[in-house]
Structures are given as C-alpha cells and as structure tokens.
Amino acid sequence: MKTTDRPTEATNSAATSAVGSSPRLLLPLKxxxxxxxxxxxxxxxxxxxxxxxNRLRSLLTALGIIIGVASVIAAFTMTQGVSANVTNxxxxxxxxxxxxxxxxxxxxxxxxxxxxxxxxxxxxxGSIAPTGITQSLTQGDAQAITDGPTRIPDVAAVSSVIxxxxxxxxxxxxxxxxxxxxxxxSFLSIHNWSIEEGNWFSSSDDQAGKLVxxxxxxxxxxxxxxxxxxxxxxxxLIGNAPYRVVGVLPVQGGASNSDNMIYVPFTTAxxxxxxxxxxxxxxxxxxxxxxxxxxxxxxTSLLEQRHRITKGMADDFNLTTSQQLLQTFNQxxxxxxxxxxxxxxxxxxxxxxxxxxxxxxxxxxxxxEIGLRMSLGAGRQDIRNQFLIEALTLSLVGGTIGLLIGxxxxxxxxxxxxxxxxxxxxxxxxxxxxxxxxxxxxxxYPAARAxxxxxxxxxxxx
Amino acid sequence: MNINKDMRKYTASxxxxxxxxxxxxxxxxxxxxxxxxxxxxxLIIIHQLHxxxxxxQTRVHALRGVSIEIxxxxxxxxxxxxxxxxxxxxxxxxxxxxPSQGSYWLANHEVGQMSNQQLARVRNRMxxxxxxxxxxxxxxxxxxxxxxxxIYAGLSKELRTQRARQALQLxxxxxxxxxxxxxxxxGQQQRVAVARALVxxxxxLLADEPTGNLDSRTSVEIMAILQALHEQGxxxxxxxHEPDIAAYATRxxxxxxxxxxxxxxxxxxxxxxxxxxxxxxxNPDEDY
Numbered sequence: 001m002k003t004t005d006r007p008t009e010a011t012n013s014a015a016t017s018a019v020g021s022s023p024r025l026l027l028p029l030k031x032x033x034x035x036x037x038x039x040x041x042x043x044x045x046x047x048x049x050x051x052x053x054n055r056l057r058s059l060l061t062a063l064g065i066i067i068g069v070a071s072v073i074a075a076f077t078m079t080q081g082v083s084a085n086v087t088n089x090x091x092x093x094x095x096x097x098x099x100x101x102x103x104x105x106x107x108x109x110x111x112x113x114x115x116x117x118x119x120x121x122x123x124x125x126g127s128i129a130p131t132g133i134t135q136s137l138t139q140g141d142a143q144a145i146t147d148g149p150t151r152i153p154d155v156a157a158v159s160s161v162i163x164x165x166x167x168x169x170x171x172x173x174x175x176x177x178x179x180x181x182x183x184x185x186s187f188l189s190i191h192n193w194s195i196e197e198g199n200w201f202s203s204s205d206d207q208a209g210k211l212v213x214x215x216x217x218x219x220x221x222x223x224x225x226x227x228x229x230x231x232x233x234x235x236x237l238i239g240n241a242p243y244r245v246v247g248v249l250p251v252q253g254g255a256s257n258s259d260n261m262i263y264v265p266f267t268t269a270x271x272x273x274x275x276x277x278x279x280x281x282x283x284x285x286x287x288x289x290x291x292x293x294x295x296x297x298x299x300t301s302l303l304e305q306r307h308r309i310t311k312g313m314a315d316d317f318n319l320t321t322s323q324q325l326l327q328t329f330n331q332x333x334x335x336x337x338x339x340x341x342x343x344x345x346x347x348x349x350x351x352x353x354x355x356x357x358x359x360x361x362x363x364x365x366x367x368x369e370i371g372l373r374m375s376l377g378a379g380r381q382d383i384r385n386q387f388l389i390e391a392l393t394l395s396l397v398g399g400t401i402g403l404l405i406g407x408x409x410x411x412x413x414x415x416x417x418x419x420x421x422x423x424x425x426x427x428x429x430x431x432x433x434x435x436x437x438x439x440x441x442x443x444x445y446p447a448a449r450a451x452x453x454x455x456x457x458x459x460x461x462x
Numbered sequence: 463m464n465i466n467k468d469m470r471k472y473t474a475s476x477x478x479x480x481x482x483x484x485x486x487x488x489x490x491x492x493x494x495x496x497x498x499x500x501x502x503x504x505l506i507i508i509h510q511l512h513x514x515x516x517x518x519q520t521r522v523h524a525l526r527g528v529s530i531e532i533x534x535x536x537x538x539x540x541x542x543x544x545x546x547x548x549x550x551x552x553x554x555x556x557x558x559x560x561p562s563q564g565s566y567w568l569a570n571h572e573v574g575q576m577s578n579q580q581l582a583r584v585r586n587r588m589x590x591x592x593x594x595x596x597x598x599x600x601x602x603x604x605x606x607x608x609x610x611x612x613i614y615a616g617l618s619k620e621l622r623t624q625r626a627r628q629a630l631q632l633x634x635x636x637x638x639x640x641x642x643x644x645x646x647x648x649g650q651q652q653r654v655a656v657a658r659a660l661v662x663x664x665x666x667l668l669a670d671e672p673t674g675n676l677d678s679r680t681s682v683e684i685m686a687i688l689q690a691l692h693e694q695g696x697x698x699x700x701x702x703h704e705p706d707i708a709a710y711a712t713r714x715x716x717x718x719x720x721x722x723x724x725x726x727x728x729x730x731x732x733x734x735x736x737x738x739x740x741x742x743x744x745n746p747d748e749d750y
Contacts, residue, residue, distance in 0.1 A: 025632075025695070375585060377583065377585045
C-alpha cells in the first residue's frame with residue numbers, strides 16, 4: 001500500500017474543488033439502514049414523472065379509458081335516473097293497488113319488453129285510453145267487488161275509471177286539449193293524493209252526476225295560471241257542457257301524465273262523455289299489501305264468473321299490481337343495464353389494449369434505462385413493479401378523469417330530462433376498481449417483458 | 463456453505479496447481495499470501511473462469527480459463543483489444559453475467575452461482591458502476607440520479623437525501639444538486655455517475671471506459687477523482703483501451719483471446735492531481 005500524502009491547500013481553487021480537497025468516502029452503511037423505506041412511494045413518483053414527461057402520449061393512451069368510463073357513467077346515471085323516476089311513480093301509487101284493465105293478452109306482463117312495459121305502465125297509471133282493445137269491464141263489475149254477496153274481503157276501496165282523450169277544454173278565451181277521466185270519489189284516497197286548492201268532489205256529487213271538475217296542474221297552468229286567474233268557481237266547457245272547477249291537484253310529476261288531466265265524477269262522465277256502458281279501468285285498493293295476492297285471485301274468479309269465461313278460454317280482462325309493474329320494469333332495466341355493461345367492457349378492453357401497446361413501446365424505448373437500473377441493483381421484481389405501477393397510474397388517472405366527465409355529463413342530461421340524478425357508492429367505486437383491474441391486467445405483459453431483460457444486453461442497446 | 467472449508471480447499475489447490483496457459487503474476491505460484499494491509503483474503507478471487515455464449519449460430523468462447531486475485535485497495539487497469547474478453551470479464555466481475563465455468567468469490571461470497579435476485583443485491587450493495595456514456599436518467603436531477611441505488615437498497619428518505627448530498631459534494635457538484643443532465647457538461651455528468659456509484663459504500667468500483675466520451679482535460683479531472691478515492695481505500699477496476707489512462711492505475715492486466723496475457727504492477731503511475739493542477743492554472747477560467 002503506497003503511503004498517501006494529504007494534498008496541499010494550494011491546489012484548492014474553485015475549478016478544482018472536486019480534486020483539490022481530499023474527498024472522503026461516505027460512511028459505510030449499517031445493515032439496519034437497509035430495507036427501511038417501501039419502494040412504493042418512489043415507484044409512484046417515478047411513474048408520475050415518467051407519465052408527465054410524455055404528457056401528450058399519456059393523455060392519448062388514457063383516452064380509451066377516459067371515454068369508456070365517461071360514457072358508462074353518463075349512461076348509467078341516465079338509466080338510474082329513469083329507473084328512480086318510474087320506481088318513484090309506481091311506488092307512490094302504493095303497494096296495495098290492483099289495476100283491472102280490459103283486453104286479452106295485454107302487454108303489461110312479461111313479453112312486451114321495454115316499450116310494452118312502459119306502455120303498460122302508462123296505461124295502468126291512467127293516461128290515454130287504449131284503443132282497439134275489446135271492452136269488457138262494466139260498472140257492475142266494480143260494484144260486485146265491493147257490494148252484495150260477491151263482495152271480496154280485504155278490499156278497502158274501488159274506483160271505476162272512464163278515460164276520454166283529446167278533449168278540448170275551453171275557459172274564457174283559453175283552450176287546451178287534454179284527457180278527461182271520470183272517476184269515483186274514492187279515487188283521490190286510493191291514489192293517496194292531496195288536493196292543492198279547493199276540494200275533491202264527494203260521492204253525492206258523483207251519484208248526482210254533478211258537473212264539477214278537478215284540474216291537474218298542467219291544465220291549471222294552461223287555462224288559468226298563465227293569465228293569473230284563480231280557477232276555483234270558474235266555469236269551463238268540456239264537450240260543450242259547462243263544468244264548475246272545484247279543485248286543483250298539485251304537481252304529480254313522475255312517469256305518468258296525470259298532470260295533464262281533468263277529473264270529473266264517474267257518473268257525469270258516464271252520462272256525458274262515454275258512448276258505451278263499458279269502463280276503461282277499475283282501480284282496487286287492498287287493505288294490506290300482504291293480501292294483494294289473495295284479492296287478485298278472488299277478483300279473477302269473480303270476473304271470470306261474471307263474464308262467463310269457462311276453462312280454456314282466455315280472460316277478457318287483465319289484473320296488474322304495482323308490484324308486478326315494478327317487477328316488469330326492473331326486468332327491462334336489468335336487461336338494459338346488462339347491455340350497457342357489455343358495451344362498456346368492449347370499450348374498456350380497447351382502452352386496455354391501448355395501454356398495453358404503449359407500455360410495450362415504452363419498455364423497448366427504455367431498455368438502456370432498465371439495464372442501468374439493474375446494474376444499480378434493481379431486481380426483476382423492482383423493474384416489473386415499476387412498469388406495472390406506471391400502467392396502473394395511467395389507468396387510474398384515466399378512470400378518475402372519465403368518472404368526473406361522466407358525472408358531469410350525467411348531471412347535465414338528467415337535469416335536462418328532469419329525472420333524478422342518482423349516485424350510488426357502487427357507481428363511484430366501480431370505475432376505480434375496473435380501471436385498476438385494467439391497468440394490472442394489460443400492464444402485466446409489458447412489465448414482465450421488462451423484468452426479463454438481460455442486463456448486459458440491455459446496457460448494450462441504443 | 464462453509465466458507466472456511468472451501469477456502470482451505472482452494473488454497474490447497476493453488477499450492478499444487480500447475481500454471482495455466484497465461485503467465486500468472488508472481489504471487490499466484492506461491493501459497494496464499496497475506497497482502498500488505500494485513501487483510502486475510504483478497505476482495506476478489508477468480509479461478510478458472512470460462513464464459514461461452516451463442517452468437518447466432520456460432521459458439522463464442524469469450525473467456526478461456528482466467529484466474530486472478532484482486533486485493534482490497536487495488537487499482538487495476540484492464541486492457542486488451544476488442545474481442546479479447548475484457549468486457550465479458552467486467553460483466554462477470556460486476557455480477558451482470560454469470561460464468562459458464564469456474565468460481566468467482568467477491569468479499570467471501572461465491573457470487574458465481576448466485577440467483578438473479580442475489581446478484582441484484584450484490585450489485586446494489588457491493589459494487590458501483592461508472593459507464594462510458596454516463597447512463598444518467600435524463601429526466602431526473604443530479605440528486606435523484608444519485609439517490610437511485612439507495613432507493614433500491616430501501617434506505618429512508620432522510621438518509622438518502624443526506625448521502626446523496628454528501629456524495630455530490632464529494633465530487634465537487636454541491637452547487638448543482640438540482641441540475642438535469644442536460645444542464646451539465648460531460649465531465650460533470652460523469653462526476654454525478656461517480657457519486658452515484660459511491661452512494662451505497664460499495665467494496666468495488668467498476669469503471670468501463672469512464673473517460674471514453676470526455677476530452678483529455680476532463681479525463682484528467684475524472685482520473686484525479688478516481689485516484690483520490692483509491693487513496694481512501696476504494697478498490698477500483700477500470701477497463702480501458704488507452705494506455706495513457708491505464709497509466710493512472712497501480713496494476714495492469716492485459717487480456718488477449720480470452721486469457722490473461724500479462725498481470726504486472728505499474729511502476730510509476732501518473733499523478734492525475736498534479737497534472738490537473740497544472741491544467742487548471744493554465745486555463746483558470748474554464749469550468750468543466
């Protein structure tokens with residue numbers, strides 16, 4: 001070992017600061033210094049640096065995920081909103097209602113799919129009367145359910161409904177086309193509605209066939225509110241007969257258009273608006289939701305008897321409960337959601353392939369860097385984890401951006417359609433989970449490729 | 463593995479061994495020597511190293527039975543024409559590659575047959591690399607570059623920052639911690655690389671043509687740093703094809719056709735520091 005001279009200070013000038021002083025080697029490390037810090041934090045910051053350095057490329061790569069997640073979230077909020085809207089409407093009817101409608105093989109149960117279901121919903125909730133369907137229900141049927149020897153137990157109330165669409169209503173100088181429904185006095189309590197102004201008509205009004213009317217909110221707006229008139233006590237002309245307005249209903253909203261409706265007593269409608277003795281619907285309120293099934297069966301046998309339907313013949317009427325409506329509707333929504341998920345998977349797979357592609361390119365570009373890291377002591381796991389975390393970061397950032405854009409879009413659309421904006425914890429958590437999964441799955445192959453590089457070969461490459 | 467037993471077997475075999483084709487250095491023909499600084503075992507013991515690999519269809523026999531010992535504190539220059547096996551030798555020395563045959567002991571560990579994971583650890587904690595083309599991460603600052611080996615060693619953030627700063631000050635770049643490689647000259651970049659190589663306190667520094675991409679003046683500066691480190695006790699193995707650079711070392715080995723042709727001490731090594739002080743006074747305004 002040669003003897004060492006401590007260098008003189010004379011050689012210590014600014015330009016020789018490295019060389020002039022005697023550089024001391026660093027203190028050796030102790031074994032407990034090692035393996036203290038987790039490499040995750042450094043990996044994540046290295047990944048973010050790498051992605052930020054190639055901002056445009058990272059953005060374009062993540063675009064697949066962003067678009068996939070955004071479109072799924074936006075569509076999902078829409079379906080959730082529609083679903084909540086309809087479900088609210090159906091639920092507000094109460095879970096103990098049975099709708100009896102005429103016609104054979106109605107589309108309210110099963111077969112009709114989305115459009116049939118929603119049409120059935122609308123029909124049962126009481127909007128436009130079905131045309132071209134064989135009439136079969138009468139007021140006698142309704143009375144048989146509640147009175148006399150054929151009375152069915154557990155029935156709380158019944159209302160017949162006559163529906164007359166496209167009626168022109170005139171009030172002073174205003175006119176409007178709307179639907180007029182003739183209903184019994186029990187109709188209001190069966191639906192559990194409240195009256196906003198004035199009163200509902202009474203059963204004596206009904207029996208006397210009085211010319212009174214209760215306005216739905218839309219009709220009220222069109223005929224009175226727009227010109228600032230108070231409707232109560234005013235006379236409106238329906239089919240050339242004068243009716244006195246006795247009440248106004250509040251906004252119902254929802255999936256039925258009961259806001260664009262005028263309600264008159266059943267007998268009045270029977271006498272003046274209907275040209276047959278048939279009714280369009282019978283509404284039955286069961287006292288307890290648990291009894292709906294038995295009441296449904298009892299009504300069916302009663303009506304089969306009354307309509308003289310023998311075994312083997314199809315019924316000329318249909319019974320639907322709000323539970324069934326909900327069920328049908330949920331089936332349709334599930335189908336639609338499944339379709340949505342399928343399309344989303346395709347779009348996200350494409351996004352994932354984009355990520356895999358770019359990661360492979362990245363690995364090839366950085367072969368020399370990988371070789372260097374290996375020479376500094378990075379093991380195969382370290383290299384693999386580094387690239388895996390890069391892919392994961394890319395997909396998670398894409399998923400987050402997609403989620404935000406999707407929520408924004410969903411909010412805009414649901415606000416525009418006036419349906420509720422529903423966010424569930426699942427709809428927030430799922431994009432993250434799915435994006436992370438995509439990052440891991442599609443990032444794995446490039447990361448494994450990187451880890452398998454031979455350091456000597458890697459260092460030699462350009 | 464019983465180190466002591468293996469070592470005794472090895473020294474016994476040395477005593478009875480016939481010299482191989484290459485002319486060994488004087489101390490190899492005698493039983494195991496205790497070297498001058500009283501350390502029992504040399505840092506590096508290589509015995510009958512062979513390496514063959516396939517290049518397309520041809521089998522290349524890059525190393526044909528190389529045996530050598532390098533003691534702690536040696537400064538060895540490895541020379542030889544291209545194709546002589548010196549690069550392959552360096553790769554094996556640096557645990558980047560494994561020998562096909564033969565044994566390689568580094569600081570009492572037989573690294574020749576270690577797994578990839580173990581080799582990575584050895585590279586991280588016992589070896590420091592300096593490359594011809596610096597091999598710095600272009601997007602990272604000098605500090606981040608120097609921290610890299612410590613990240614893989616799992617050192618805490620505070621310790622990493624402290625040691626990185628120390629290492630950069632050691633090579634005279636204490637004012638350029640946050641510079642990117644693009645903002646540094648070639649010489650400065652190589653100094654960052656040296657700092658990076660030192661930061662885990664390795665036992666061995668391997669330099670592969672460290673001055674290959676530098677001009678003559680900066681080469682002197684880098685060699686001065688290496689010599690200064692050597693004076694502190696660091697073992698350095700330097701590959702070069704330039705005899706001028708090899709002259710800074712204290713021992714020279716020459717490869718030829720996969721074998722050691724010569725292994726001799728350097729009689730009068732150049733003093734880089736002295737040369738540098740002359741150069742610096744000649745052009746004091748140039749800050750490389």
